Amino acid sequence: MSIAAIDELSEPLVWPEEGVTRIPFRLFSDPEIYRLEQERIFRGPVWNFLCLEIDIPNPGDFKTTHVGEVPIVVTRDEEGEVHGLINRCAHKGALVCLKERGNAKMLTCVYHSWTYDMGGRLKGLAFRHGLRGKGGMPEDFDLARHRMEPIRVEVFSGLVFGTFDPDMPSVESYLGPVMSKFIRRNLDRPLHRLGMHSQIIHNNWKLYAENLRDSYHATLLHTFYTTFKINRLDMDGGIIMADDKWHHVSYAKRATFDEAEEYQKADVHSDQFDSKLEGPELLDAWDEFDDGITHSIQAVFPNLGIHFTLNSLCVRYFAPRGVDQTELFWHYLGYDDDDEAKTAMRVMQGNLTGAAGLVSLEDGCINEFVQRGTAGSGDRNAFIEMGGRDVESSDASRATEVAIRGFWTGYRRIMGIEA
Amino acid sequence: MSEGIEPGTRGRIEDFLLAYAHAIDDGDLEAWPGYFTEDAVYQITTRENHEAGLPLGIFYCESRAMMSDRILALRTANIFEPHTYCHMLSRSALSSNGAGITARTNFTVVRTMQDGASELFAVGKYLDRIVLEDGAPRLAERRVILESRRVDVLLVFPL
């Protein structure tokens, strides 16, 4: 039997022969693995989510973001073309854009006034010809040979993606037909921002990536949700896996509530809160689509999640901030043709998710509990067999860890870990 | 700083705002909705959202009933590590108009976790509209504007 390994580490990573049903805890705390991921994943052959197209609607708009740890600025030039640039001056490496968002004719590094157009081409610099004929750049200095380093970008359904890999196929083929279709379902209409915030979670980024794909925990940890009968595992729902397994959609349909025996037997604590809401208008909802889906969460490898919780639409993404810290961003959206009542409802249901989400605030701490629980146990593994050992779509049940196995399938592929 | 406010009224409002903070600090969260009028609006949002005029923040209630639901939820449904708050309030700037008294009060909140870590959790301002019900102050609106757009771990208790 072969045991998968990465050899580039000072201590090779040994992955149990069971494959994606066993996850070495070392993956969540090893700084060398973290560093290798920056190169092989974030700066590798993936499309990273960068920002929303509505962050940069007009020529001259820019928005800063990250690819892994690398600072990025997304710009729109005068012709309307979107660019992705490493937010680093070609001279000394200082940040060029300091503001998170803004509008500019040119981008100027504050350090020595090296100035770039919105496409990152160097247009000028201070004292190029010296002062009073003295100093200045050498004779052979050529502006055209210096620029902010570009990355490839592509806009798909209002989402701006970027990659360091010049050979990546299009975003649409990276997503595959099923994932592409579901993103279009949610985002292919004029959008506007309703509000945003971020959250620091004290865990490795992969624990959050797992959490996004963990449909098993949804109704067990998040007990507000279940006890108000918004969503339970016994509702009609399922998991759709992308062909390459690392993206997925988990969905639920509002169905007649039916008290499953397994819940009573398991004595899950989600049953204890049986009172009705005093303010039930929180959960008033209308059918946004005719497919009956009331809740969905979609994960796109490596850093993007899109959810609809009743009528609350949110694009969330995360940036690793070290081996044991991650920043999670929540961008709540509305459609431009929403009337006042719909906007009010989306604002109200923003309460369900986010850092203070009635439904899911537990995700702010649960991954940290794993981070802390696995400290000092790098030679032990997680056990991921709920719903079987496969990585196939399932319309039978959401009591499954199939999407987590899908994440690790992709992770092993891109990190070069083959069984 | 106190246009049209009687000294006695200022005193009552200052006591009221302090009692609100102490109720939360003491863990008497069931008392929290009682500081509001029946149809009061309570929102925690960020300075970034507030200044951009964006309506959606982090925590939102538009009635005392929803506030009670929040408290019941955190008592019985939500899971989080035990922690406490300690509020520090500034003196309030008050002014009076037809719709009641508006108040702006800066705050800092230190959060203490069970492992002993006491850390700055939130800093910002309360923008309040206060009405007098039978002479007793009540919040008709409280906007909690956080300076930072970033929450550490999670936010479950009201501020």
Ligand SMILES: [Fe+2]
């Ligand atoms: Fe969750």
